[in-house]
Amino acid sequence: MSSCTVPGCPLPLESAHRRMCPRCAYRLRAYLRELVGQMPLLEASLQLDRSPTTGSIHGGRAHSPMPLRGDVLTLLGPGSNTTLNDPYGNARSDQTGPPTLDQILRGWAEVTAEHIRLAPTPWRRPGQTWAAWLGAYLPWILTAPWAGDFHQELGELVGRVRAITRTEPRTRKLDAPCPSCEAFGLVEEDWQEYIECPACGRLLTSDEYTAHAHRVMPTLWRTALLLAAHNAQENQAS
Known part of the structure; x- marks a missing residue:
């Protein structure tokens, strides 16, 4: 190719x-x-x-x-x-x-x-x-x-x-991980039509990213809260 x-x-x-x-x-x-x-x-x-x-x-x-x-x-x-x-x-x-x-x-x-x-x-x-x-x-x-x-x-x-x-052009890092390689680092840049993953090169439209973020972010937020609560309990026990 x-x-x-x-x-x-x-x-x-x-x-x-x-x-x-x-x-x-x-x-x-x-x-x-x-x-x-x-x-x-x-x-x-x-x-x-x-x-x-x-x-x-x-x-x-x-x-x-x-x-x-x-x-x-x-x-x-x-x-x-x-x-x-x-x-x-x-x-x-x-x-x-x-x-x-x-x-x-x-x-x-x-x-x-x-x-x-x-x-x-x-x-x-x-x-x-x-x-x-x-x-x-x-x-x-x-x-x-x-x-x-x-x-x-x-x-x-x-x-x-x-x-x-x-x-x-301003570059903004987004919260959701890449849907292809799962790396955190998706970026949105001025003038660009697509959101890009620097790790694997995946391109997403704004609508595709929004739908992806709605699917994965609630689970990630719950996991982050559980980890924070677990760490707080361990700190209190020690």
């Missing part, structure tokens, strides 16, 4: 037509959702922080600052008017410097459109982001030979955005 094409992932593929394991596929969808949710924070980060700086004998600025942050402008700047044929820079572009977030995502959208033989130039509805467009075509992306590369680049892009907005 073939392995997942995401660099560093050893998990097997569950389908001969897919190039990514379910765990990486769910994380890829979460990356796309997070980019949509991060856009307002990224735009709000354009303004430079107004913190005191050194550089003059009066404690002020030695020179006039840029009105906006250059690293954010790099990501949010206007994309090129030319069509990108692939995400690796093989096509012509009128823009110099690193590609913007919009260019990167549009490049992958064009590769996706070519992969599934859509129109040469992908089209999106007014107000729709390229991240949302890619999320809608994710089932086809998972069958592409470059799916692992897309996952890797998107993860790096999300990392750049998090560093700017100073946000990290």
Whole structure:
């Protein structure tokens, strides 16, 4: 059985037509959702922080600052008017410097459109982001030979955005044990659709976890109370 094409992932593929394991596929969808949710924070980060700086004998600025942050402008700047044929820079572009977030995502959208033989130039509805467009075509992306590369680049892009907005997804530990390996450690993370067991990789929807917790937690609570009562009696006897 073939392995997942995401660099560093050893998990097997569950389908001969897919190039990514379910765990990486769910994380890829979460990356796309997070980019949509991060856009307002990224735009709000354009303004430079107004913190005191050194550089003059009066404690002020030695020179006039840029009105906006250059690293954010790099990501949010206007994309090129030319069509990108692939995400690796093989096509012509009128823009110099690193590609913007919009260019990167549009490049992958064009590769996706070519992969599934859509129109040469992908089209999106007014107000729709390229991240949302890619999320809608994710089932086809998972069958592409470059799916692992897309996952890797998107993860790096999300990392750049998090560093700017100073946000990290929150991870919450849940009480019920994993229904597969019975290890305690199920976690729920922002942007993720599924609750995950780090020990065995089991994925659960919120409804599946709720039903599982309703089945097992009452027994676990009763056992914990009995153990606590037994320990209290032993302490009193001693």
